[in-house]
Amino acid sequence: ESLVQTLAAEGINLPPTVVERGIDSYVLHMDAGNVRIETPLHEMRIAAVHRGAGPKGIKEMKWRSFDGYLLELAVGKGAHLIPGRVDDIGWNDSRPQVKTKDGSPHDYDLLVVAVGVNTGVLKLFEGLGVGYRPPQTTKTYIGELYLGEEMMQRYMGSSIHLFLPKIPRLDFACLIPKGEFATLCLMGQDIDQHLVQSLMDTAEVRECLPANWRMPQDFCHCSPRMNTQGAVQPFADRIVFIGDSGVTRLNKDGIGAAYRTAKAAAVTAIFDGIS
Structure with missing residues (x-):
């Protein structure tokens, strides 16, 4: 049972203004080829959300913060903020x-x-x-890549894209499609901008993005610990x-x-x- 269904059973129903995209599959990208893993019955059982208000540089507030929504529910039940x-x-x-x-x-x-x-x-x-x-903990890397809703649907669809490239210091990476942004996540050792760019230059990642798309000079990114x-x-x-x-x-x-x-x-x- 997915977390979305479990929360719904508790009376916490995530509205479309919070869920930016329903995920129905994973796609594993490797140098030997790709493998698509569907969810049971092709249901969109995974909800892609932003914990905060959204990435830096967002032009229009189409979706709400997941954490903010839960906080509002708690206050509505009598919590004092x-x-x-x-x-x-x-x-x-x-x-x-x-x-x-x-x-x-x-x-x-x-x-x-x-x-x-x-x-x-x-x-x-x-x-x-x-x-x-x-x-x-260890340091990770999170970046928010703007594609727009149309390009997001065309190139990434409703799948989380996973990458296991043979790049030194990189253990794992993924792209998570949301509303207008794709969230880029990296795990590895001593992650720096050179390592991020090395990943973005791989054929496996390039096929998930428009041909003329380039990493912007200034975009929302951080290096949180996990x-x-x-x-x-x-x-x-x-x-x-x-x-x-x-x-x-x-x-x-x-x-x-x-x-x-x-x-x-x-x-x-x-x-x-x-x-």
């Missing part, structure tokens, strides 16, 4: 206390940490005495770490892993307690 940057975490009478940069400290019965691994906030937990140590090993002690009395900051499925669906961990934590807190 405090738009502030956390700069200190401690204890007050055995309860976790959170202080934001521009606000006063607040005490909570249960602190759920869902901050990923690309943040300095995790360092605040190392001195709490709960035994937590952040996950081990997990290679889970955190040490990702839970304690009144504290639980969800998603990449805790335990996730390596090189797989991080959002799905966070959902399953969050649901297990919620069930535990309600039926077994928080300490």
Whole structure:
């Protein structure tokens, strides 16, 4: 069962304004040829989304942020949103206390940490005495390539394109078609612009792009970190770490892993307690 179906069973239905493209297959590109792997019954069971508002340079806001949509649902259910940057975490009478940069400290019965691994906030937990140590990570590369909806459909369709080229330092790469942009993902060692360009120059990648398409000089890209090993002690009395900051499925669906961990934590807190 896909994450989209699982969320729908929970009453979380992703609207077309959030899902930029439904994915129905994978295409593995190798120097020996291509292999297409269809989803069962040719259903579009995978949803391509942007976690944030979209890539830098986006001309028109046609789709909404996935994270923003979930946050709106939580607020609609009664959650109180405090738009502030956390700069200190401690204890007050055995309860976790959170202080934001521009606000006063607040005490909570249960602190759920869902901050990923690309943040300095995790360092605040190392001195709490709960035994937590952040996950081990490696640097990756993410780029957003503008093609436009028409070119995207013509050259990439509704498939995630996977690449295993024989390029030193590169382990794996993929192109994920979304609305008007294709998300380029690379995993390897010491990824730099030369390595990215070497991938883009391969015949396997070129066949997924228009013949006259060239990598722009200025485009949205970043080098985030991703997990290679889970955190040490990702839970304690009144504290639980969800998603990449805790335990996730390596090189797989991080959002799905966070959902399953969050649901297990919620069930535990309600039926077994928080300490």
